[in-house]
Amino acid sequence: MTGTELHVLQTVALASLLAWASGVRLYLVIFALGLAHQQGYFALPDGLKMLAHPYVVWTAGFLVVMEFLADKFPGVDSAWDAIHTFIRIPAGALLAAGATGDTLTALTIVAGLLGGTITAGTHFTKAGGRALINTSPEPVSNWTASFAEDFAVLGGIWLAFQHPLVFLALLVVFLAMVAWLLPKLWRLVKGIWSAFATPREKGSG
Numbered sequence: 053m054t055g056t057e058l059h060v061l062q063t064v065a066l067a068s069l070l071a072w073a074s075g076v077r078l079y080l081v082i083f084a085l086g087l088a089h090q091q092g093y094f095a096l097p098d099g100l101k102m103l104a105h106p107y108v109v110w111t112a113g114f115l116v117v118m119e120f121l122a123d124k125f126p127g128v129d130s131a132w133d134a135i136h137t138f139i140r141i142p143a144g145a146l147l148a149a150g151a152t153g154d155t156l157t158a159l160t161i162v163a164g165l166l167g168g169t170i171t172a173g174t175h176f177t178k179a180g181g182r183a184l185i186n187t188s189p190e191p192v193s194n195w196t197a198s199f200a201e202d203f204a205v206l207g208g209i210w211l212a213f214q215h216p217l218v219f220l221a222l223l224v225v226f227l228a229m230v231a232w233l234l235p236k237l238w239r240l241v242k243g244i245w246s247a248f249a250t251p252r253e254k255g256s257g
Contacts (some may be wrong), residue, residue: 063097065216067151067224069208071167074144075174077205079119080134082147083112084209094213099150099160123198124203126186133179147239170223180237 073081086103093166103109123130136224147162148167178201186195214221 061216062213063151065212065219066097066100066168067148067163068170069212070147070151071144071170072174072223072226073205073208074140074147074167075171075176076201077116077119077176078140079204080205081110081165081209083109083116084206086112096190097151097153099152099154100147104107120202123201124191124195126191126194129194129198130179130183133175135180137179140175141168141172144168144175149192169216173227174236177230177237180234184237184240215255218250 070081070085082103085096085100086105088094089101089104089108090106103112106237119132123129145164148170149164151165152160182194182197185197188194188246208219211222
């Protein structure tokens with residue numbers, strides 16, 4: 053693989069990582085990449101170097117703690133996800149676009165559009181899954197899912213930089229699963245919440 057091909061592969065992997073991870077743990081991926089750049093583990097592209105600014109790193113770190121806590125409590129996690137529908141998706145699009153450079157080109161636009169789509173799919177899959185888990189009164193499954201998401205993002209960051217082809221291959225499989233699973237997941241969530249709402253409506257009548 054030539055140097056140019058390797059650079060393209062790394063750029064695609066980074067943009068894809070940012071889009072995917074933003075739908076799960078937006079603040080964690082910003083904090084981890086910004087801190088890693090600060091410490092010299094790797095160099096972020098020009099369009100993302102602002103992630104290493106101390107204000108960005110510290111703010112992202114604070115929000116990582118807030119999200120870590122909010123995500124461990126049933127109900128609170130779904131409220132957090134609902135609010136972040138309006139944050140994660142545009143952020144994922146911007147971060148994916150930033151991975152391709154610091155100037156507006158056709159490539160950055162394409163990266164932003166695809167990045168936002170990937171983030172949306174990841175976010176709604178996560179939110180739907182957590183809403184479904186929250187129908188169970190016990191907290192163990194909620195904590196297990198939350199910690200699994202934390203480790204998945206950290207593992208994805210490592211894999212995207214160490215083995216970008218493997219990461220991209222797994223991402224394709226994941227997106228195919230999301231395309232198949234998401235409609236079924238949300239129909240199931242809607243059915244469960246409708247079943248909960250029906251007795252209350254009858255009782256109030």
